[in-house]
Amino acid sequence: MDGSFSSIRNFFRSCYAFDNFEKIELKGQETSEDISEILEDESRENCGYVVVPKGVELSDLDMEMKVDEKEKDTAVLTYTYEGNFVGSAKAKVSEKYKKEHSPDIKKQEKASDNETDKSGKKSLRQMLVNVFIIILLLLILLFIVRLVQYQKKLKRKRRRSKGQKKRRQDQQGQRRKK
Numbered sequence: 001m002d003g004s005f006s007s008i009r010n011f012f013r014s015c016y017a018f019d020n021f022e023k024i025e026l027k028g029q030e031t032s033e034d035i036s037e038i039l040e041d042e043s044r045e046n047c048g049y050v051v052v053p054k055g056v057e058l059s060d061l062d063m064e065m066k067v068d069e070k071e072k073d074t075a076v077l078t079y080t081y082e083g084n085f086v087g088s089a090k091a092k093v094s095e096k097y098k099k100e101h102s103p104d105i106k107k108q109e110k111a112s113d114n115e116t117d118k119s120g121k122k123s124l125r126q127m128l129v130n131v132f133i134i135i136l137l138l139l140i141l142l143f144i145v146r147l148v149q150y151q152k153k154l155k156r157k158r159r160r161s162k163g164q165k166k167r168r169q170d171q172q173g174q175r176r177k178k
Contacts, residue, residue, distance in 0.1 A: 024058055025049050026089045030077070034065060034097040039074065039090045050079045050087030061086065067093060067101075 026048050027038040038048055050061065060081065067075045077089045 020054055021051055022054050023049050023051050026058075026077070026079075026087070030058070030063075030089075030091070032063065032065075034094055035075070035077070035091045036094040037092045038077075039092055048089045050081075052081055052086050056081060065091075072098070 030038055040048065050058070052061070061079045062081070064078045064080075065075045066078070073093055075091050075093050077091050078085070079087045079089075
């Protein structure tokens with residue numbers, strides 16, 4: 001087993017995998033004025049480092065910052081290189097960023113509140129439409145059941161009337177014979 005593992009590792013090293021990439025820790029490296037510090041992420045979703053091809057520096061990466069809706073002091077930083085995701089980190093937002101963007105943050109909060117209200121109205125309307133459709137379907141089903149029952153009842157009447165007619169004819173035929 002040891003021999004096969006080492007041969008696989010050597011294969012990946014020689015075929016562009018391990019030797020051609022490096023891991024860059026973001027703590028202490030991020031220079032954006034919007035960020036005061038890189039935080040440890042307990043959930044391990046945002047690892048705090050990026051894996052990039054050798055020779056690529058942090059300044060070569062594109063960084064997108066999304067402020068956490070629950071904790072306004074933190075943000076998730078997502079790093080890409082040539083359109084490919086290379087890592088993410090959780091960071092504390094700088095005071096300068098908060099001052100510059102506080103009206104935007106409040107607008108985002110109000111917009112999300114309005115969306116909730118609209119979606120609440122839409123969901124009530126949708127629920128009423130669904131209830132109406134269900135009632136309509138039940139009425140159609142009830143109509144079909146009643147129609148089938150009526151048709152069966154007519155068949156039974158026809159059979160009875162044919163049987164009664166036949167019996168009468170038989171009785172009349174027997175009387176004539178007598």
